[in-house]
Amino acid sequence: xxxxxxxxxxxDAGGMTAASQARRRATPDELDIVAFERGDYTxxxxxxxxxxxxxxxxxxxxxxxRSPAEHRANGIDLRTRTDVTAIDLQxxxxxxxxxxxxxxxxxxxxxLVIATGATPLRPPLPGVDAHGIYGVQTLGDGVRLRDEVVxxxxxxxxxxxxxxxxxxxxxxxxxxxxxxxxxxxxxxxxPMSTLDADMGALVGDAIRGLGITLLTDTAVDGFExxxxxxxxxxxxxxxxxxxxxxxxGLGVKPNVELAHAAGIDIGPSAGIATxxxxxxxxxxxxxxxxxxxxxxxxxxxxxxxxxxxxxxxQGRVVGINVTGGDVTFGGVIGTAAxxxxxxxxxxxxxxxxxxxxxxxDVDTATIEATSRAGYYPDTTPITVKFVVxxxxxxxxxxxxxGREGAAKRIDVLATAIWNEMTxxxxxxxDLAYAPPFSTVWDPVLVAARKAAEQLSxxxxx
Amino acid sequence: xxxxxxxxxxxDAGGMTAASQARRRATPDELDIVAFERGDYTxxxxxxxxxxxxxxxxxxxxxxxRSPAEHRANGIDLRTRTDVTAIDLQxxxxxxxxxxxxxxxxxxxxxLVIATGATPLRPPLPGVDAHGIYGVQTLGDGVRLRDEVVxxxxxxxxxxxxxxxxxxxxxxxxxxxxxxxxxxxxxxxxPMSTLDADMGALVGDAIRGLGITLLTDTAVDGFExxxxxxxxxxxxxxxxxxxxxxxxGLGVKPNVELAHAAGIDIGPSAGIATxxxxxxxxxxxxxxxxxxxxxxxxxxxxxxxxxxxxxxxQGRVVGINVTGGDVTFGGVIGTAAxxxxxxxxxxxxxxxxxxxxxxxDVDTATIEATSRAGYYPDTTPITVKFVVxxxxxxxxxxxxxGREGAAKRIDVLATAIWNEMTxxxxxxxDLAYAPPFSTVWDPVLVAARKAAEQLSxxxxx
Numbered sequence: 001x002x003x004x005x006x007x008x009x010x011x012d013a014g015g016m017t018a019a020s021q022a023r024r025r026a027t028p029d030e031l032d033i034v035a036f037e038r039g040d041y042t043x044x045x046x047x048x049x050x051x052x053x054x055x056x057x058x059x060x061x062x063x064x065x066r067s068p069a070e071h072r073a074n075g076i077d078l079r080t081r082t083d084v085t086a087i088d089l090q091x092x093x094x095x096x097x098x099x100x101x102x103x104x105x106x107x108x109x110x111x112l113v114i115a116t117g118a119t120p121l122r123p124p125l126p127g128v129d130a131h132g133i134y135g136v137q138t139l140g141d142g143v144r145l146r147d148e149v150v151x152x153x154x155x156x157x158x159x160x161x162x163x164x165x166x167x168x169x170x171x172x173x174x175x176x177x178x179x180x181x182x183x184x185x186x187x188x189x190x191p192m193s194t195l196d197a198d199m200g201a202l203v204g205d206a207i208r209g210l211g212i213t214l215l216t217d218t219a220v221d222g223f224e225x226x227x228x229x230x231x232x233x234x235x236x237x238x239x240x241x242x243x244x245x246x247x248x249g250l251g252v253k254p255n256v257e258l259a260h261a262a263g264i265d266i267g268p269s270a271g272i273a274t275x276x277x278x279x280x281x282x283x284x285x286x287x288x289x290x291x292x293x294x295x296x297x298x299x300x301x302x303x304x305x306x307x308x309x310x311x312x313x314q315g316r317v318v319g320i321n322v323t324g325g326d327v328t329f330g331g332v333i334g335t336a337a338x339x340x341x342x343x344x345x346x347x348x349x350x351x352x353x354x355x356x357x358x359x360x361d362v363d364t365a366t367i368e369a370t371s372r373a374g375y376y377p378d379t380t381p382i383t384v385k386f387v388v389x390x391x392x393x394x395x396x397x398x399x400x401x402g403r404e405g406a407a408k409r410i411d412v413l414a415t416a417i418w419n420e421m422t423x424x425x426x427x428x429x430d431l432a433y434a435p436p437f438s439t440v441w442d443p444v445l446v447a448a449r450k451a452a453e454q455l456s457x458x459x460x461x
Numbered sequence: 462x463x464x465x466x467x468x469x470x471x472x473d474a475g476g477m478t479a480a481s482q483a484r485r486r487a488t489p490d491e492l493d494i495v496a497f498e499r500g501d502y503t504x505x506x507x508x509x510x511x512x513x514x515x516x517x518x519x520x521x522x523x524x525x526x527r528s529p530a531e532h533r534a535n536g537i538d539l540r541t542r543t544d545v546t547a548i549d550l551q552x553x554x555x556x557x558x559x560x561x562x563x564x565x566x567x568x569x570x571x572x573l574v575i576a577t578g579a580t581p582l583r584p585p586l587p588g589v590d591a592h593g594i595y596g597v598q599t600l601g602d603g604v605r606l607r608d609e610v611v612x613x614x615x616x617x618x619x620x621x622x623x624x625x626x627x628x629x630x631x632x633x634x635x636x637x638x639x640x641x642x643x644x645x646x647x648x649x650x651x652p653m654s655t656l657d658a659d660m661g662a663l664v665g666d667a668i669r670g671l672g673i674t675l676l677t678d679t680a681v682d683g684f685e686x687x688x689x690x691x692x693x694x695x696x697x698x699x700x701x702x703x704x705x706x707x708x709x710g711l712g713v714k715p716n717v718e719l720a721h722a723a724g725i726d727i728g729p730s731a732g733i734a735t736x737x738x739x740x741x742x743x744x745x746x747x748x749x750x751x752x753x754x755x756x757x758x759x760x761x762x763x764x765x766x767x768x769x770x771x772x773x774x775q776g777r778v779v780g781i782n783v784t785g786g787d788v789t790f791g792g793v794i795g796t797a798a799x800x801x802x803x804x805x806x807x808x809x810x811x812x813x814x815x816x817x818x819x820x821x822d823v824d825t826a827t828i829e830a831t832s833r834a835g836y837y838p839d840t841t842p843i844t845v846k847f848v849v850x851x852x853x854x855x856x857x858x859x860x861x862x863g864r865e866g867a868a869k870r871i872d873v874l875a876t877a878i879w880n881e882m883t884x885x886x887x888x889x890x891d892l893a894y895a896p897p898f899s900t901v902w903d904p905v906l907v908a909a910r911k912a913a914e915q916l917s918x919x920x921x922x
Binding site for chain 2: 013045047048051056057062063307308309310312313329330331332333334335336337338339344346348373374375376377404405407408409410411412414415416418419421425427428429430431432433434435436437438440441442444
């Protein structure tokens with residue numbers, strides 16, 4: 001029997017989870033697995049990069065869950081520093097390009113997994129390609145920024161972060177932790193546009209409280225460069241902010257050029273279109289991770305949300321299906337969390353704007369409670385917001401801001417949304433209580449109760 | 462219009478939540494509300510008593526959510542130090558007994574809420590009624606034990622805790638924190654019999670690691686007393702353990718004598734039988750809190766689980782129904798959590814034994830993971846156990862032991878069990894991930910995946 005051949009494009013979570021899962025289910029006699037990675041690292045935690053830059057994680061290898069050598073020892077023919085430049089669906093081949101030698105090779109496949117990830121958005125502004133302006137997505141990006149930060153530690157120059165989303169704020173904290181004066185420039189009225197403005201304002205207060213300068217409603221117009229082509233200032237209208245390092249935190253776009261050029265369908269979210277099995281429009285071609293589109297369970301719309309959690313789950317689905325299994329990816333509900341110094345921020349489902357865009361009639365309820373029993377030491381405030389479908393009372397989304405222990409409470413909301421629970425049902429949930437962990441009415445239940453009372457026709461406030 | 466009259470027996474969570482909810486929904490012109498409390502305190506946190514005894518909470522008033530005076534100001538005729546000694550269902554009256562004056566009064570009611578709570582089990586052993594042997598259930602009990610501990614601080618005498626359940630261990634920690642040598646005597650093979658033995662063993666290791674002596678498989682035979690009638694030793698077979706203070710942590714029994722004597726049905730769990738509206742077998746008589754039975758959603762059996770979370774929810778249901786509303790109590794699933802020094806322990810649903818008793822064919826999966834990304838500072842181990850229905854794969858129960866941030870993860874399992882999710886579905890959940898909070902595969906998802914793989918017909922380990 002000749003082994004079939006599985007080719008994987010991309011060596012991070014989506015691709016290597018697919019490869020590893022397939023390796024568990026098929027012997028080398030049954031399946032050859034070859035994976036191509038453009039950079040030097042495989043299976044790393046992109047989410048850990050801010051902690052590496054900030055110095056909480058000392059060694060870049062700590063962020064690598066499985067190295068190329070470990071993948072090879074596991075029976076995967078892993079080739080780093082190898083770009084894939086074309087897919088030929090007719091010939092069932094990919095063309096690879098050795099980054100160092102420039103050599104091109106044609107490699108056959110029976111099944112193909114596209115896991116090309118995403119790239120930080122780089123707006124077409126004057127000077128945006130100057131030295132010293134960093135987008136941080138790959139571990140290679142992270143290493144370059146850290147090297148820069150360490151090398152320039154003596155000058156302690158100011159840093160500008162463009163974009164106040166999760167990645168921007170995490171990198172802002174990391175650079176603040178390194179002792180750099182940090183300014184975050186956000187085009188919107190509040191940071192964290194994935195939250196509603198009222199919750200984003202709480203994050204903004206927290207950021208400013210740390211000593212980070214936060215400019216909201218502020219659009220960057222361009223970048224001034226010095227004679228060496230290095231950024232020296234950020235231009236905002238008539239003003240400039242002097243800086244020698246800029247970090248772009250404007251989000252990412254799925255890397256779909258390779259798939260698009262091969263004639264594979266790209267979806268409305270700009271990710272590679274997939275079905276529930278994570279199959280693309282081309283037979284025996286699959287997609288996983290940041291480049292792939294999937295279904296949002298609440299809006300029922302295709303979305304491309306770049307998170308390692310989805311990449312891992314999608315990779316697992318692909319690895320099973322590519323080896324004769326039959327499992328589906330259940331979709332996403334937009335759960336995300338971050339920690340900015342002592343502040344924990346989390347969201348799930350749809351925020352108010354997203355819920356209205358998706359056609360829902362929306363009500364909201366926001367409560368402030370405490371993380372522990374009021375009398376227990378070290379109790380801190382926690383704010384919980386519910387976004388609810390008016391009438392039926394189904395929970396559509398939730399947002400939580402607090403300190404220690406706040407963020408992971410979002411998982412109750414995520415599980416409730418997954419199961420299409422109403423707020424009337426949620427307030428009945430038998431959640432854990434002990435004074436060190438919660439109030440006797442858990443903050444989540446308090447928010448559910450408030451939302452349920454608002455929706456009740458006999459509501460007396 | 463003459464106001465109807467609501468009488469509430471019992472001034473803690475179940476009764477006073479019912480009273481307060483009713484007060485919100487009905488004006489004094491519509492409804493008189495009278496509540497009788499045997500002791501001095503109302504609406505207090507029994508769960509906070511160990512922290513008061515241990516000294517983490519300085520003032521007993523901090524444990525009181527709403528005092529008698531506050532209830533009165535809220536329009537509830539609250540009478541402390543007033544026992545209710547009889548219910549006459551024909552005459553629609555209760556007989557009250559003033560604890561101080563001994564005066565008896567007959568009070569009419571239209572609706573009656575029985576919220577008489579529970580009493581610590583006191584086994585019929587020789588000497589069990591000696592001075593210095595404490596059952597701790599009411600805030601009054603807690604004040605007496607604390608006074609004793611403070612008064613005898615100079616002697617620093619050894620303490621024996623009989624029973625290694627939640628309350629026993631929390632009190633053991635509190636007394637250990639006070640510098641007392643503590644011995645916990647547990648009849649079972651492991652402490653925390655609400656957990657499976659393998660998880661209980663982890664708790665036992667933790668307890669011993671704190672310097673608390675833990676004797677398992679050890680039954681207490683009686684108590685020796687001195688000439689003043691005070692306990693001086695615990696007898697175990699041929700041995701004695703010298704002590705001057707004993708704490709009983711053997712669980713509680715519902716206080717149903719009053720209801721039983723009135724002819725109200727008591728259920729198989731020994732709690733007052735209720736329907737989903739928390740109505741008893743007698744018209745216009747309701748029950749809430751530790752004295753009341755409710756339905757376990759997984760076993761579908763009646764249970765009486767003494768927890769403030771249930772008392773509050775049941776009280777709310779009664780308060781709404783007694784004022785013309787129509788809501789039901791959704792039942793319980795046995796969620797509970799505690800913290801013993803740095804160890805967090807939580808459970809929900811059915812444990813292995815309970816699941817087998819309820820007639821399920823049971824499989825289990827236990828995993829060890831970490832509380833944060835492996836590379837993130839202060840990462841600690843976390844153990845998650847799933848109890849699963851074989852075949853269908855429905856999650857029946859779960860147990861979690863770890864350190865900071867471990868216990869409240871049980872809420873995801875509780876929400877999943879509430880919705881009758883299978884482990885195949887659970888492993889797809891979109892839970893929050895960030896390196897300070899979780900691994901990219903959340904420990905709950907890892908356990909679900911392991912359980913799902915075990916159940917799969919094509920499972921390759």
